[in-house]
Amino acid sequence: MSYPEKYHYAKSHEWLALDGDTAIIGITDYAQGSLGDIVFVELPKVGAEIAAGATFGSVESVKAVSDLYAPIGGTVTEVNTALNDAPETINAAANDTWIIKLAVKDATLDGLLTAADYEKFVAEETGH
Amino acid sequence: MNETATPPLHPTPEAPLRKTALHATHLGHKARMVDFGGWDMPVQYAGLVAEHMAVRERVGIFDVSHMGDIQLRGPNSLAAVQKLLMNDASKLQVGQAHYSAMLYPNGTFVDDVVLHKLGENDYLIVINAGTREKDVQWVRKTIGGMGGLHITDVSDYYTQIAIQGPKAAATLKKLTKTDLTPIKNYWFTWGEVCGCHNTLIARTGYTGEDGFEIYIPADEATSARVWGEVLAAGAEFGIVPCGLGARNTLRLESAMALYGHEISDTINVFEAGLGRYCKLDKGVDFVGREALAIVQAGGGPARKLVGLEMVDRGIGRDGYPVLTLDGEMIGEVTSGSPAPFLKKNIALAYVPVAYAEIGTEVAVEVRGAGVKAKVVQTPFYKRPKV
Numbered sequence: 001m002s003y004p005e006k007y008h009y010a011k012s013h014e015w016l017a018l019d020g021d022t023a024i025i026g027i028t029d030y031a032q033g034s035l036g037d038i039v040f041v042e043l044p045k046v047g048a049e050i051a052a053g054a055t056f057g058s059v060e061s062v063k064a065v066s067d068l069y070a071p072i073g074g075t076v077t078e079v080n081t082a083l084n085d086a087p088e089t090i091n092a093a094a095n096d097t098w099i100i101k102l103a104v105k106d107a108t109l110d111g112l113l114t115a116a117d118y119e120k121f122v123a124e125e126t127g128h
Numbered sequence: 129m130n131e132t133a134t135p136p137l138h139p140t141p142e143a144p145l146r147k148t149a150l151h152a153t154h155l156g157h158k159a160r161m162v163d164f165g166g167w168d169m170p171v172q173y174a175g176l177v178a179e180h181m182a183v184r185e186r187v188g189i190f191d192v193s194h195m196g197d198i199q200l201r202g203p204n205s206l207a208a209v210q211k212l213l214m215n216d217a218s219k220l221q222v223g224q225a226h227y228s229a230m231l232y233p234n235g236t237f238v239d240d241v242v243l244h245k246l247g248e249n250d251y252l253i254v255i256n257a258g259t260r261e262k263d264v265q266w267v268r269k270t271i272g273g274m275g276g277l278h279i280t281d282v283s284d285y286y287t288q289i290a291i292q293g294p295k296a297a298a299t300l301k302k303l304t305k306t307d308l309t310p311i312k313n314y315w316f317t318w319g320e321v322c323g324c325h326n327t328l329i330a331r332t333g334y335t336g337e338d339g340f341e342i343y344i345p346a347d348e349a350t351s352a353r354v355w356g357e358v359l360a361a362g363a364e365f366g367i368v369p370c371g372l373g374a375r376n377t378l379r380l381e382s383a384m385a386l387y388g389h390e391i392s393d394t395i396n397v398f399e400a401g402l403g404r405y406c407k408l409d410k411g412v413d414f415v416g417r418e419a420l421a422i423v424q425a426g427g428g429p430a431r432k433l434v435g436l437e438m439v440d441r442g443i444g445r446d447g448y449p450v451l452t453l454d455g456e457m458i459g460e461v462t463s464g465s466p467a468p469f470l471k472k473n474i475a476l477a478y479v480p481v482a483y484a485e486i487g488t489e490v491a492v493e494v495r496g497a498g499v500k501a502k503v504v505q506t507p508f509y510k511r512p513k514v
Contacts, residue, residue: 036172036175036176036373037175037176037177037468039443039466040441040442040443040466058495060443060466061176062176062177062373062377062465062466062468063171063172063176063373063465065443065445065495084441
């Protein structure tokens with residue numbers, strides 16, 4: 001499991017990178033590992049308004065469905081349509097596979113964790 | 129005692145999870161463990177899809193020791209089996225097994241089982257893990273009063289290992305002198321396997337592939353040793369340990385019923401499409417027969433189990449509603465999942481008979497939205513004839 005220091009992390013297991021007023025969002029290495037083989041990603045429409053903490057899609061493995069939560073509010077500017085045909089890319093490289101990009105108005109990152117704190121949070125959640 | 133009450137499927141949450149003799153072995157393989165019917169069982173090792181594909185293309189090994197086993201012996205054992213189970217056990221020869229079920233008087237399921245004829249007046253019923261206590265109680269209640277019958281719960285006597293896949297026979301062949309060739313599907317024999325004498329070797333399974341289930345002594349040392357020897361013997365064929373996740377997707381592709389999903393105490397035999405294993409005319413008034421004869425005389429069931437293939441993007445899963453294309457709710461998915469080998473999203477579902485025709489278009493409600501699906505032939509997957 002690896003959690004790049006340049007990202008911000010949500011307790012719902014998404015990572016977020018800020019590039020000016022664009023937020024780039026994916027799921028963490030821990031999330032892909034606990035889901036297992038990912039076979040389906042449900043993406044929002046470009047232009048959709050998403051509030052911080054709201055669900056914007058889902059990721060499904062053979063065994064389970066997991067909702068995706070926006071770590072920050074914004075307007076969807078891009079979705080990674082390559083995931084429609086190759087959702088397993090997330091298993092192979094969760095840190096390098098973005099799912100959506102948001103145009104954000106207010107880039108305050110309330111309640112998001114640093115890589116080190118997220119790693120601690122995961123360790124507590126899994127009990128080891 | 130209340131005649132109609134059935135005990136809960138799962139033990140109370142406080143009850144500690146039960147472990148098979150291979151539990152430490154699974155942890156050693158870094159398996160991810162889950163609570164399955166009160167048992168702490170491996171759901172996957174390296175990965176569900178890889179395990180599923182290994183069984184379809186090569187060979188996989190499963191710990192199925194959580195399954196229960198009830199032995200019926202004595203001069204009245206055939207009469208007891210005939211009263212207890214819906215299939216016709218008088219047709220079985222020694223060394224032969226068949227699929228059957230225990231029913232409630234209303235024709236719904238106590239459990240589905242595999243019945244083995246071990247000898248004259250000696251039968252072994254293999255039952256599901258989550259229903260073990262309920263089943264044993266049902267057996268004792270239903271036939272326990274018969275004379276000339278000895279009922280033994282032998283569930284804890286065996287570690288049951290399934291070796292499944294096109295290379296299962298080649299793997300097992302390296303571990304026994306017993307000739308496996310003459311053992312046909314759903315037949316069994318006894319032989320020495322990995323030095324264990326009189327091991328029951330059955331050509332049975334729950335994957336839709338060729339394969340064997342072996343019943344070895346349940347002590348941890350023997351169980352772990354045999355598990356390791358099977359893995360070593362299968363290494364040249366690419367054997368992998370497989371968890372309950374792959375076991376579920378394999379049985380779903382093969383459209384085999386799972387208790388609590390396709391069959392339960394609210395679903396009858398004809399609805400489940402298992403009429404071919406139910407012998408109303410076997411000459412014994414087995415439990416459930418009368419109710420089922422009425423269903424049959426009335427023109428059959430009003431709903432049926434069908435196979436669905438998702439047409440549009442979306443995965444129908446257990447418990448999702450089935451709708452008409454106009455959005456009217458008509459049924460429910462009992463098991464649904466991506467099918468790793470077929471690479472389609474498939475499901476089993478109950479729908480009214482008017483919607484059961486192959487090719488009928490319906491929708492599955494996937495988190496609030498109707499996703500188009502169509503009724504297809506089952507099994508979804510059938511292994512190629514060799």
